[in-house]
Amino acid sequence: MTRPQGLSARLKLTFSYAGLVMLAGSLLITVAWVFALRWLPNSAPMKGAKPMAPDAPGTGGTTPIVLILGPSRSDLMRGFAPAAAVAVLALLVLGLVGGWFLAGRMLAPLTRITEATRQAATGSLSHRIELEGSNDEFRELADAFDAMLAQLEAHVAEQRRFAANASHELRTPLAVTQSLLDAARDDPHRDTARLIERLHAVNTRAIDLTAALLLLTRANQRSFAREEVDLSLMAEEAAETLLPLAEKRGLAIETAGGVAPAVGSPALLLQLATNLVHNAIVHNLPGRGTVWVSTEAGPDGVGLTVENTGGHLAPALVATLTEPFQRGTERVQNDHGGVGLGLAIVKSITAAHDGTLALAARPDGGLRVTVRLPSARRFPASDAAEARYVPTALLVSR
Incomplete structure (x- = not known):
């Protein structure tokens, strides 16, 4: 089946990691922004004095109250926004670079499994993945694939031996029959009854062997009620x-x-x-x-x-x-x-x-x-x- 070329799994995971880092960083910056805006005034307070009640009975005067000039929301816009933009950009770069290496490390076992599958598709069943590490999903998949390759290799070897043995066993009665017929042709006075008896025995053996092979095939295919x-x-x-x-x-x-x-x-x-x-x-x-x-x-x-x-x-x-x-x-x-x-x-x-x-x-x-x-x-x-x-x-x- 012809399928259009798409993004690789590693690239998809990289974008996913970068997007998750960007989302988490953006949420954190947004929370800090909202918290700062809640406690800052719209404009900066001015420094000055305010008349107060007499400091002591019978005296009059004022006590100056010094107001410290603090940041306002406009100051936050000028100072915080560029820093937030730089932070978001840094998170994007970190997410892409880190995600690329993390995705490569996570997909390394899958690459080995894919290579083993390609070798098996070419007929090489002796290759094994033998994945190291802890028992995770990739390790279970690799072990299951190795077990499947071992069973396939044993089955193919058994089938080859069976085909060779079956060819030899089927060839033997045919060769015997050919020898008997050649001997009878060269010797016109040969005992016909004995020849027929021996041909019958050889033919019966060939029929029995063929029937056994057919029965074996039927059992292997499980084609029965x-x-x-x-x-x-x-x-x-x-x-x-x-x-x-x-x-x-x-x-x-x-x-x-x-x-x-x-x-x-x-x-x-x-x-x-x-x-x-x-x-x-x-x-x-x-x-x-x-x-x-x-x-x-x-x-x-x-x-x-x-x-x-x-x-x-x-x-x-x-x-x-x-x-x-x-x-x-x-x-x-x-x-x-x-x-x-x-x-x-x-x-x-x-x-x-x-x-x-x-x-x-x-x-x-x-x-x-x-x-x-x-x-x-x-x-x-x-x-x-x-x-x-x-x-x-x-x-x-x-």
Whole structure:
């Protein structure tokens, strides 16, 4: 938008300071003028004598009264007016000069913030203002701007990593497909059924990856309708859906908890629960592992916790598991290994529902993932305790 060039903020503040000084000085001079005029006569008194009563009984005479010649209003006009004009002029100069320096000092932090904003607009997000001094309005603005730049820098770095990883992951099935087709073209007697089976597996993986990317984008954009959803039912449905996979791996799934009403998208929250249970099954101890799924509700919100047995995880590794295409200690390449977006999607869905996600390594091995969402209703203390400990289902399969 093209806007006309106006006065700078520093010049406006300078005029404001000068005008305030002029106003205060003019009021003071006016008060002094009015006070002086009130006690001065219109003209100066004259010196002389006045007959008086006899000074003593039986004698007569006069006592002279000397009248001191004092200033009159006309004298005040001749002497006070030029001095007042000089004083007003001095106040004007002092207001302009002092106001200019004061305005520059006050606006110095704003200049630094403006410079940082221009650098950020050019793509440089590493610059920080780091304003010194006491905690005033400018300091709060600078700190908030620094925090925003830090979040933007982290978000941009995450998006770049995601784009690079997504490109690599999407390129892999295409490259495999191209290799299979080239091999089949060079070998006319190649087993067609096996080729079709491998192409089908590769194509399925590409479709799953594309669907996961679309789901992740949908969660990030928050483009979904909100309604009341029982998080415990979502967890139970996810456990029942993935029970055959747990049976195939010889794992046990145990679910417990109570009603956990949240507000959000049923499809996305079901996907969240499914991803958590699936991740707990895949990264487990084959033949002797367990998955625990529990829900709770309380005054501070509702929660879904999924734990699983497994190998010991370092805290540094746990902190990266929610990043896209992270699969733990090793990249799982099988029919149920996923595409590396499970916990990334969980993180995005949780953020889209204004919730929190916490990951922690279990002391005995494995992972504990806790999702907390705002509750759709208020729970009294007694109802919250009851909802926290009532079991809903128990699925055990070996």
